[in-house]
Amino acid sequence: MSGVAAIxxxxxxxxxxxxxxKPLARFRGAPMLAHVLAAAQGSRARPIIVVTGHDHDAVAAACADQAVSLVYNADYRSGLAGSxxxxxxxxxxxxxxALVLLADMPLVQPATLDALIAGAELEPDHAAFxxxxxxxxxxxVLLTRKLLPQIEALEGxxxxxxxxxxGAGIREIPVDDPGIHLDADTPQALAKIARE
Incomplete structure (x- = not known):
């Protein structure tokens, strides 16, 4: 498999x-987005692409001086599929x-990202990891170009x-990372993650 990006x-x-x-909500002294960026930067994934939309200027400012590419999703109000x-x-x-990371999951470890990349390198015939x-x-998750037509059909x-x-073409990769289950959809969820 050739290169894998982080989105x-x-x-x-x-x-x-x-x-x-939400990506700018504070978690352990920094915006949640900063923690997700650090995980991506600590992995083998390159380039790192940040998709912005709501409050673009503030999110872009949080990425200043970072080696990332910004992509503005003008259709961000329609939901996750557009991004x-x-x-x-x-x-x-x-x-x-590409590895697809969510900006509200600040505890994912770089080793998890690298494990997904390694899985894709070992089994390049699979469509997702x-x-x-x-x-x-x-x-x-890691999505390959094989899924581009299906991704384009997603809505909402x-x-x-x-x-x-x-199920078809999906490979599960065991990781030692409880952070893959911890997302901060609400301020209460973020506070709970911070306490734990």
Missing amino acids: ILAAGLGSRFGGEA LKAGMRALPEDCAG VPVFDERRGNP DRGAGPLLRA
Whole structure:
């Protein structure tokens, strides 16, 4: 397999978060997005693409001085599918796929990202690679170019979940990372993760 990029989805409205840009909510002294960026930067994934939308200027400012490419999703109000499509369309030609990271999952470890990349290198015939911890799937996932037509058909506030539930060509990768299950959809969820 050729290169694997990292796509960080940071465009959402954060409606359950009270309207502020959710990726910028503070977690352990920094915006959640900073933790996700650090995980991507600590992995082998390159380039790193951040998809913005809601509160673009503030999210872009949080990425200042970082080695990332920004992609603006003008259709961010329509939901997650539009951001996923915008990120995948921005993949360089030499990338066979991308890790898709959510900006509200600040505890994912770089080693998890590298385990997904290693799995894709070992079994390049698969279409997607999903981390598993404690017998449960989580995020981020690695999606290959094989899925581009199906990704383009996605609509609304759903990511690649429907494609991954289909089963065919999906490889599960065991990881030692409870962070793949910990997302901060609400301020209460973020506080709970911070306490734990």
